[in-house]
């Protein structure tokens with residue numbers, strides 16, 4: 001269902017040779033900056049968002065910001081323009097795609113799928129620097145029928 005988002009995350013893993021986990025915050029910021037955007041850490045908002053060419057993220061924790069930055073990067077990578085002006089259906093589709101991209105980016109298929117067979121969700125949450133709920137959501141992406149076939153290869 002989210003094959004495009006998975007492919008786009010794999011593209012970035014290869015381009016930036018991402019091999020350290022959790023992915024450092026600075027590295028996510030660099031990827032965003034390389035796409036022509038600025039990153040602004042703002043304590044005024046509890047949620048992240050994009051305004052023009054600036055990505056705003058709240059000043060909460062690395063764990064939270066890692067997901068927020070990756071989610072907003074997902075909107076950029078998937079060319080989601082006018083996220084705040086589209087209809088409700090399109091908006092929820094965009095949000096689901098940005099979430100899927102973020103999960104794939106933070107927990108790459110090349111190592112997460114193997115780790116999942118060896119470690120529990122708390123160990124994985126620590127390794128990848130995300131909340132346990134994100135690990136569970138990421139694991140659910142693997143069991144989707146369309147992705148299951150691809151694991152055979």
Ligand SMILES: [Zn+2]
Nearest residue numbers: 071075095098
């Ligand atoms: Zn969003």
